[in-house]
Amino acid sequence: MRSLILGGVRSGKSAHGESLLRGSSQIRYIATGPVLSSDADWTARVDAHRARRSAKYLTVESIDVAGLLRTDSATATLVDDLGNWLAAALDSCDGWTGDVDLSHIYDELASAIAAFDGDLVIISPEVGLSVVPPTPAGRRFQDELGRLNTAVARVCDRVDLVVAGRVLSLPADSAAADSAAAEPVSAPASVPGAAPIVAAAAPAPLPAPDVAPLPAPGIGVPDPTDAENFPRIDAPDVDAAERARQRQLTLTKPPGSLGRLEEIGNWVAACQGTCPPRQFSQPRVVVFAGDHGVARTGVSAFPPEVTAQMVANIASGGAAVNVLARRSGASVQVFDMSVDADTSPDVARFKVRRSSGNLAVEDALSIDEARRALAAGRAIVDELVDAGADLLIAGEMGIGNTTPAAVLIGALTGREPVAVVGRGTGVDDAAWNRKTAAIRDGMWRVRRLVDDPLALLAAVAGADLTAMAGFLAQAAVRRTPVIVDGVVVTAAALVANLLAPGAVDWWIAGHKSTEPAHAFALDLLRLEPVVELSMRLGEGSGALTALPIVAASVDLLSSMATFDEAGVSGG
Numbered sequence: 001m002r003s004l005i006l007g008g009v010r011s012g013k014s015a016h017g018e019s020l021l022r023g024s025s026q027i028r029y030i031a032t033g034p035v036l037s038s039d040a041d042w043t044a045r046v047d048a049h050r051a052r053r054s055a056k057y058l059t060v061e062s063i064d065v066a067g068l069l070r071t072d073s074a075t076a077t078l079v080d081d082l083g084n085w086l087a088a089a090l091d092s093c094d095g096w097t098g099d100v101d102l103s104h105i106y107d108e109l110a111s112a113i114a115a116f117d118g119d120l121v122i123i124s125p126e127v128g129l130s131v132v133p134p135t136p137a138g139r140r141f142q143d144e145l146g147r148l149n150t151a152v153a154r155v156c157d158r159v160d161l162v163v164a165g166r167v168l169s170l171p172a173d174s175a176a177a178d179s180a181a182a183e184p185v186s187a188p189a190s191v192p193g194a195a196p197i198v199a200a201a202a203p204a205p206l207p208a209p210d211v212a213p214l215p216a217p218g219i220g221v222p223d224p225t226d227a228e229n230f231p232r233i234d235a236p237d238v239d240a241a242e243r244a245r246q247r248q249l250t251l252t253k254p255p256g257s258l259g260r261l262e263e264i265g266n267w268v269a270a271c272q273g274t275c276p277p278r279q280f281s282q283p284r285v286v287v288f289a290g291d292h293g294v295a296r297t298g299v300s301a302f303p304p305e306v307t308a309q310m311v312a313n314i315a316s317g318g319a320a321v322n323v324l325a326r327r328s329g330a331s332v333q334v335f336d337m338s339v340d341a342d343t344s345p346d347v348a349r350f351k352v353r354r355s356s357g358n359l360a361v362e363d364a365l366s367i368d369e370a371r372r373a374l375a376a377g378r379a380i381v382d383e384l385v386d387a388g389a390d391l392l393i394a395g396e397m398g399i400g401n402t403t404p405a406a407v408l409i410g411a412l413t414g415r416e417p418v419a420v421v422g423r424g425t426g427v428d429d430a431a432w433n434r435k436t437a438a439i440r441d442g443m444w445r446v447r448r449l450v451d452d453p454l455a456l457l458a459a460v461a462g463a464d465l466t467a468m469a470g471f472l473a474q475a476a477v478r479r480t481p482v483i484v485d486g487v488v489v490t491a492a493a494l495v496a497n498l499l500a501p502g503a504v505d506w507w508i509a510g511h512k513s514t515e516p517a518h519a520f521a522l523d524l525l526r527l528e529p530v531v532e533l534s535m536r537l538g539e540g541s542g543a544l545t546a547l548p549i550v551a552a553s554v555d556l557l558s559s560m561a562t563f564d565e566a567g568v569s570g571g
């Protein structure tokens with residue numbers, strides 16, 4: 001959890017920040033203020049802070065906050081404070097008077113914060129609420145601190161404002177934060193006079209606001225050998241589920257009155273093997289991006305270039321998935337599995353190829369490529385779970401994606417192409433015809449592969465959907481619950497449950513998309529969607545829309561008073 005604590009002078013912000021790390025046994029305290037000072041009042045303030053902190057604090061006095069965060073990104077850390085850090089930064093570059101652009105050092109700090117895995121609390125003064133200072137240096141400091149706080153807030157999971165010792169938790173998404181840096185996206189191909197296509201794959205030069213840390217490219221590329229072989233999947237803990245059912249009966253409500261919320265809470269308890277369940281502390285979203293050869297044949301309402309543009313948008317924090325994730329404190333990572341453009345090395349870390357083949361006429365991937373994609377999805381889960389992720393969501397971005405999804409669902413549920421085809425991004429009738437024909441051809445090509453999940457994925461899925469299948473199955477191996485998204489992710493889920501039978505018990509369906517194939521896939525998996533809001537976006541948006549409800553079911557089961565505790569008579 002990365003927290004930014006803002007507040008005025010003597011507001012109680014440091015004490016509040018320290019209280020957030022109360023549970024940590026060892027805390028690194030990065031003090032950014034001047035160490036030696038002839039100012040007795042300053043020294044007394046520093047001493048008062050020191051006296052309040054217990055022996056478990058290890059104090060480091062330095063202004064190289066980004067360097068220290070990168071050197072050790074696991075130990076719980078308190079940075080106190082950014083005001084001093086900014087003053088030192090302005091000192092170092094003649095920034096008080098000169099017209100110096102400091103955005104690169106804010107970005108470097110924000111990227112180090114985004115890459116921090118452990119608990120991190122950053123204290124910063126909020127000086128923007130006072131009068132505009134009369135001196136140029138004062139105005140500079142106030143302006144820069146506003147910019148710095150905004151940049152840091154964007155990579156924090158939690159932002160609190162402390163005023164007069166009272167803590168105000170600031171909501172996750174604000175228009176001001178969201179307006180930053182989003183790449184423009186081309187209009188639908190079918191719109192006359194559509195805006196020109198924006199240069200594809202502008203490499204995100206800096207790590208994204210809410211994008212979680214990525215190891216250096218090339219490190220940890222997974223071994224694809226046997227990627228399709230999964231161990232036996234154990235069911236979630238039936239004893240914990242039974243304890244959860246019994247506990248529901250003791251809570252101060254008529255039995256069953258919270259309906260599906262009770263079942264969801266019980267499921268989380270079973271996945272965690274504990275009752276009451278713990279609230280999720282690290283929900284993680286991974287967006288798998290890829291292009292599909294079939295999209296060059298006019299089966300989408302948008303041109304394929306939009307895939308790379310949206311990857312940049314997601315990496316910059318401007319897509320729906322980012323906004324929804326911020327609402328729930330989930331982090332978002334995007335991986336280019338097969339985008340038909342160059343993306344930045346961290347995003348392309350697991351890239352299998354540029355665009356998958358056209359499923360209507362050729363294999364989307366070779367078997368070796370499919371293994372590499374599966375192994376990537378599995379490795380991503382291992383990295384996330386090893387780093388503490390306790391809830392996973394797969395999202396997707398790829399123009400044309402609903403075509404391979406419909407092929408997989410049609411093939412595995414035995415439906416006709418006309419039953420599984422949908423409008424996707426909003427295709428017109430002519431594109432619907434082309435799309436249905438492509439689905440028909442793809443289904444014909446895989447008619448004998450429905451019992452061979454690896455071959456099925458290679459033939460039609462492409463590297464993005466294949467990596468998703470690996471991700472979903474590996475989550476079950478790692479006993480980590482998943483909220484499944486829309487038609488594309490659920491198509492991958494169908495194959496994942498063939499690769500790792502029983503994996504479905506570790507998944508819940510976030511929503512039901514308006515794509516017709518989605519309902520068939522959910523039925524086959526016997527998954528009941530949490531919400532149905534006529535959504536048809538993908539990216540992980542449906543799963544993230546359900547996340548607050550899933551989280552609420554955990555709160556209810558863990559925090560409601562029992563009849564005994566509350567002295568309420570039972571029925």
Ligand SMILES: Cc1cc2ncn([C@H]3O[C@H](COP(=O)(O)O)[C@@H](O)[C@H]3O)c2cc1C
Binds near residue numbers: 185397403
């Ligand atoms: C701007 C934009 C953002 C998106 N985010 C998700 N999708 C969704 O739409 C695509 C699938 O629909 P089809 O098969 O019709 O191409 C995928 O990229 C999916 O993630 C988007 C599509 C667009 C255009």
Ligand SMILES: O=C(O)c1cccnc1
Binds near residue numbers: 401485489
């Ligand atoms: O349901 C989905 O996931 C979906 C629907 C339309 C377009 N893209 C994704």
